[in-house]
Amino acid sequence: MKTFLIALLGLLVFNPDAGFAQGFTAKEKSIILSGDTATMLRVTQITEAPELKVLTTASADIDPKDPLIKVLAQRMYLAMRDVTRPGIGIAGPQVGINRNIIWVKRYDKEGEPFELYLNPKISWRSELLRKGREGCLSIPDVIGDVVRHHAIKLKYDDQSGSSKEEIIEGFTAVIFQHETDHLNGILFTERLKEQERKVYNSLAGRLDFMVEKFYARP
Numbered sequence: 729m730k731t732f733l734i735a736l737l738g739l740l741v742f743n744p745d746a747g748f749a750q751g752f753t754a755k756e757k758s759i760i761l762s763g764d765t766a767t768m769l770r771v772t773q774i775t776e777a778p779e780l781k782v783l784t785t786a787s788a789d790i791d792p793k794d795p796l797i798k799v800l801a802q803r804m805y806l807a808m809r810d811v812t813r814p815g816i817g818i819a820g821p822q823v824g825i826n827r828n829i830i831w832v833k834r835y836d837k838e839g840e841p842f843e844l845y846l847n848p849k850i851s852w853r854s855e856l857l858r859k860g861r862e863g864c865l866s867i868p869d870v871i872g873d874v875v876r877h878h879a880i881k882l883k884y885d886d887q888s889g890s891s892k893e894e895i896i897e898g899f900t901a902v903i904f905q906h907e908t909d910h911l912n913g914i915l916f917t918e919r920l921k922e923q924e925r926k927v928y929n930s931l932a933g934r935l936d937f938m939v940e941k942f943y944a945r946p
């Protein structure tokens with residue numbers, strides 16, 4: 729027990745960063761600083777082997793106070809709003825950065841603003857599901873009907889480093905689920921495959937609202 733306590737103390741003393749996000753790696757910095765804030769970052773594609781690896785790798789937390797976030801966020805935003813293929817959300821791995829950072833268009837807010845979220849995590853998902861059409865900036869020529877949770881609870885850090893929590897529902901919740909999946913290395917085409925094996929009970933009169941068969945009430 730004594731040895732264990734000393735070992736624990738050692739961990740606390742010698743690992744002051746435990747529990748905090750590490751700074752950007754040299755490789756990440758070189759991508760973020762490969763152009764100025766007026767130029768977009770390249771959107772990674774599943775058709776390129778090294779980029780597919782980034783897209784299927786789980787991302788790490790980001791330090792909300794890192795000054796490079798402003799540059800990364802702006803260049804991600806421009807990549808997402810590329811006029812040749814505009815999107816309504818984007819995640820770090822989609823610009824080659826395996827970090828927990830996403831942009832989401834808030835259709836549920838007045839003016840439908842794009843907002844930046846750091847270290848977003850879904851901590852609750854409704855049993856009520858909904859099916860809707862999705863595509864992805866990183867996957868050319870695939871559109872599919874994906875089943876998502878109607879409502880979620882999201883925990884995240886804002887840009888001053890404060891921890892926040894919010895319940896989000898409807899189509900905006902779908903975007904958050906698509907983007908946080910990216911942070912876990914999961915593409916929507918994987919969700920399509922996994923959902924082929926599941927059985928859903930549609931709610932009366934609403935083909936786009938359902939629950940998983942397991943949860944069905946008589």
Ligand SMILES: [Zn+2]
Nearest residue numbers: 863864865866
């Ligand atoms: Zn996507």
